Amino acid sequence: MKSYLSGTQTMKILKAPLWIIPAILFVLTLTTSSQAQLSVGLRGGVNFAHFGSGDPVLNYKPKTAPGFASLFHYAVSPSFSFQVEPGYAQWSAQIAETQTAPNYIREYAYSIFLNYAEVPVLFQYKPNFGKLQAIFSLGPEARFLAKPMKAKTKIIQYYNGQVTDQLDRTDRYTGDFGVRKFDIGLMAGIGIAYPAGPFKIIAEGRYHYGFTDIYGNLTGSSSSVYIRGISAHAGLLYPIGK
Template sequence: MKLKTILPAILFLSALTVPVQAQVGEQRYNFTVGINGGVNLNSVSFSPSVQQKNLMAPVGGITLRYVSERFFRMICGVQLEVNYSQHGWDEFYEDYPDLQYTRKMNYVELPFLAHLAFGKEGRGLQFFLNAGPQIGFFLNESYTQSGPWENYPNLTTEQHDMDVENKFDYGITAGLGVELRTKVGHFQVEGRYYYGLSDFYHSTKKDYFARAAHGVIGIKMAYLFDITK
């Protein structure tokens, strides 16, 4: 990705994670912590392209959220997560069902999110939007492979023998969800999408791939409880 494309997106989403102090709102000091978990539906944006289907893999970690104000009907805050997340891809060729290749890549990820919610502050339902930048640190990887790949030289297979070259991952993420607030804690369900801006393989003109970046659809549940109100 070109720098002039990356920087505006990161700066805009980073700005979202800072509560708007210039506006006059009702102040809040609500600090909430909890755990989250779910599944990722992973794919990789390759150029040249590689045929694949979504790879289902786990994600989970801790959530910290601070709500700073209510502005009219909108509840404003920030959210930080520290997650273990598995990415990768699963190659699929409808015309060659005997071929199989799956790569699983493990990361520690930190989403820095603006949290905007509408609904009940006490017991009841809230609907929320989370959006912001995300960074990740590569841990390790594994793969499984089977089939006579040597019989199909027309397929793109360079990625099979390439290790991760860029271990720092970054991109933008956004999600929509619903939160049930009860006297014993808050229960969330959220759908989220992550768009990788970085390539995990080198992607200069002399390299084989011009792009190799993660794309993730996530479905998560979380349990949170208040530390301060």
């Protein structure tokens, strides 16, 4: 029998591991070593959500959506660091199909848009290759729904090449009809960094694996949908302090 943890239960279970790394980061800041370095920065990029689902009917296709974050980077050594990235990300996907019959075509598209405040907390390994530096990132990420889920439905029907019916509608779902407001997941990424004067230019590709069934709170829902997908980012880091 399939069971789901409530959002409150999930938060209680994962609260401790989620905040361990920021706590370590704070302690390390107070006990700065000779090689430690604090940097701040910004990144921007795009997300491509495929939404993990075991339901073949919910065959979501990725839609390009924006994301950006502030970066708080603490290098413990030249090769190891922690990075906290409070920011915003939209995850969007679409179910689209075309039905055909003699003299008849029906085009259907259903898109959903989820807007989150996100906080990845990452451990990074960064070996050097001359001036170029590789970046391997791994860590948990928490996301909180910033706006109600938005859905767009578009249907066009043709008969003998002429439009006979069409629908273009936008809905917003809240309360008992909305998705869960909290999600926790794991992120892994690989990228590069390159120095440019006092700045460090960074670029990274990531995979995001959400653990929370965002439809699991809906009464009678037989579908399981998870925030999963890839993202691509670029940004800058600037050292502060010493």
